[in-house]
Amino acid sequence: QVQLVESGGGLVQAGGSLRLSCAASGRTFSSYSMGWFRQAPGKGREFVAAINWNGDSTYYSDSVKGRFTISRDNAKNTVSLQMNSLKSEDTAVYYCAAAPALYAVVIENRYAYWGQGTQVTVSS
Numbered sequence: 001q002v003q004l005v006e007s008g009g010g011l012v013q014a015g016g017s018l019r020l021s022c023a024a025s026g027r028t029f030s031s032y033s034m035g036w037f038r039q040a041p042g043k044g045r046e047f048v049a050a051i052n053w054n055g056d057s058t059y060y061s062d063s064v065k066g067r068f069t070i071s072r073d074n075a076k077n078t079v080s081l082q083m084n085s086l087k088s089e090d091t092a093v094y095y096c097a098a099a100p101a102l103y104a105v106v107i108e109n110r111y112a113y114w115g116q117g118t119q120v121t122v123s124s
Contacts, residue, residue, distance in 0.1 A: 002026045002113040004096045009118030012086055016122075020081040022096030022115060029098075030054070032113075033105040034072055034079040038092035038120075045095070049081060050104040057104045064090075088124040093117040 003025040012018050020036070035050040049070040050059045058070050067086075072079040079096060097111035105111065 002029070002032065002098045004098060004113055004115035006094065006096045006115045006118040009094060009120045011121045011123065014086060014088055014122055014124045016086050017082070017084045018086065018120060020083065020094055020096075020118060020120070022079045022081075024077045024079070024098065026077070029077040030074040031100070031102065032098040033101045033103060033110075034070075035097045035099065035105060035111060036070060036079075036081045037095045037097060037108065037111075038090075039095070039117075040089075040092040043092075045108065047106055047108060048094070050106050051079065052104040053102040059104050059106050083120070086120075086122045088122050091120060091122050093119050 005023045008020040036048040039045040051070045069082040095117045096115040098113040099105040099111045
C-alpha cells in the first residue's frame with residue numbers, strides 16, 4: 001500500500017514557474033515507477049511525466065517536454081515536478097501516481113496508487 005500526498009500547486013502568471021511535490025508513505029518507494037498526470041476542466045486525465053525507480057529514465061508528454069522536469073529522491077520518498085514557462089493550457093488538477101514497476105510507466109491504467117491532486121492555475 002502506498003499513500004501519496006501532493007503539494008505545491010497554486011496560481012501563477014503565464015511564463016512563471018511552480019514546483020509540485022509528492023510525498024509517499026511506505027518503505028518500498030524505490031520499487032515503484034512514479035508519474036504525474038493532469039486533468040483540465042471538461043477533459044480527461046492525461047499523462048504528463050514519468051520516472052523510473054532510480055531516476056535515470058524519464059518520459060514526458062510532447063506538450064510539456066523541455067518545460068517540465070520530473071525528479072525523485074528515494075531517501076526522502078518524494079517525487080517532484082518542476083514546471084517552467086507555464087502556459088494557460090497547463091491549468092489543471094495535477095495528480096501524482098505510483099506504478100509497481102522498475103521502468104518508467106506512461107500508461108495510466110498501470111498506475112495503482114493515486115494522490116488527491118493539487119490545483120495549478122496559470123493566468124494569461
